[in-house]
Amino acid sequence: MFAKFVSLLALVSAVYSVDFQIKNNSPDTPVFVQLLGTEYSDPFILHGGEEVDLTFGEPWSGRIWGRVDCYSVEDCGAAGPIPASLAEITVGDGMAFYDLSLVDGFNIDLSMEPIDGHGDGGQYSCQKSECAYPILNDCPEELKLFNSDGVLVSCQAACNVFGDDLYCCRGEHSTPDTCKSSDWPVDYASFFKQRCPDAYSYAYDDQQSTYTCDSNRYIVTFL
Numbered sequence: 001m002f003a004k005f006v007s008l009l010a011l012v013s014a015v016y017s018v019d020f021q022i023k024n025n026s027p028d029t030p031v032f033v034q035l036l037g038t039e040y041s042d043p044f045i046l047h048g049g050e051e052v053d054l055t056f057g058e059p060w061s062g063r064i065w066g067r068v069d070c071y072s073v074e075d076c077g078a079a080g081p082i083p084a085s086l087a088e089i090t091v092g093d094g095m096a097f098y099d100l101s102l103v104d105g106f107n108i109d110l111s112m113e114p115i116d117g118h119g120d121g122g123q124y125s126c127q128k129s130e131c132a133y134p135i136l137n138d139c140p141e142e143l144k145l146f147n148s149d150g151v152l153v154s155c156q157a158a159c160n161v162f163g164d165d166l167y168c169c170r171g172e173h174s175t176p177d178t179c180k181s182s183d184w185p186v187d188y189a190s191f192f193k194q195r196c197p198d199a200y201s202y203a204y205d206d207q208q209s210t211y212t213c214d215s216n217r218y219i220v221t222f223l
Contacts, residue, residue, distance in 0.1 A: 017059045018091050021115075023051040023221045024066075031108070031222045032071045037062015043073055046222070050167045059092030059214075063101075066108050066222045069153035075222060083145060083154045085199075087112040087220045094214045095222040099129060100199035105145075108137045109223035117215030126213035131196035132223055140191065157202070158188040169203040176204040 016213045022060070024031045024046035034043045044052065046066075065084040070076040083105025089098040098112055110196075111130035119125030139155035147153050159168035167188070169179035181189035181202050189202040200209045 010030070017055050017216065018058055018060050018096075019217045020054045021051055021217070021219045022046065022054065022064065023178070023219065024048055024156075025221055025223050029068050030071065031068055032076060033064065033066050033222075034076065035062060035064050041085045043076070045071055057092070057203075061090040063088045064220050066110065068108055069147050069151070083107060083156045083160055089218065091159040091216070094216055096213050096215060096218075097210055098213070098218070099210050100131050100196070102131070102135075102196060102199045102201055103157060103205075104156050104202060105143075105156040105160060106131070106139075106192065106196075109134070111219075111221045111223060113219050114213040114215035115217040115219060116216075117168050117213035119213050124208065124211045126215065127211060128210050129209070130223075131199045133195040135195050138191075138195065140188070143188065155192075158184070159198075167202075179204050182207075206217065 022033055028047040029048065031046045032043060033046055034040055037056070039056050040062060041054055046052065064087045067076050067084060070136065084107045086101040086104065087110060088101055089096055089121050096114065100110065100112060109132050111128055111132070113128035114126050117126035118206070135155050136152055141203065143156045143161055144152055145154040145156050165171035166184060173179040181187045189205065191200065192201040193205070198209060
């Protein structure tokens, strides 16, 4: 009877949990990893080639990001991922909606992919979403963010730099019809989109960057 009870608990845990394998594929650069979501772990450092496995209960919704310019909550902040590349996911009963976001800016290449997932076979079903272009190399001067040592650490979103309602899609520009990056004085969103087409580039980017999958396991990799 006890063995059957343990087996039942294992089955319930498998069905109502989501697993993340978070990896740092950069051999030389440590990554300070932070999460914010329905539940989340404390921040941690991944050295080159290291990985960690995390499990959370479903439903789970949140974001995962990494920093290479700071290595503590005191320096990086507890919850503010601005500006940083984000992996975002909402999952419940196995069905997940996931994406990469550069809406707050770019700082590090990353990817997110489901493992052993089931979908409809479409382009955005159970596929890897990846941003692998070295955006910092091309970042417009006005969007560059340097640390106190003069090292370029991020390519910021136009909203963060200018704080304009148009770039931030707020105020009278708070709908998809009134906030189109093609109408901006400079289409900064297209700069990010051309280099990382899998990722969202601004608040009302097209919906094609949202992936779906019936899976309880995901790999997030810092490239």
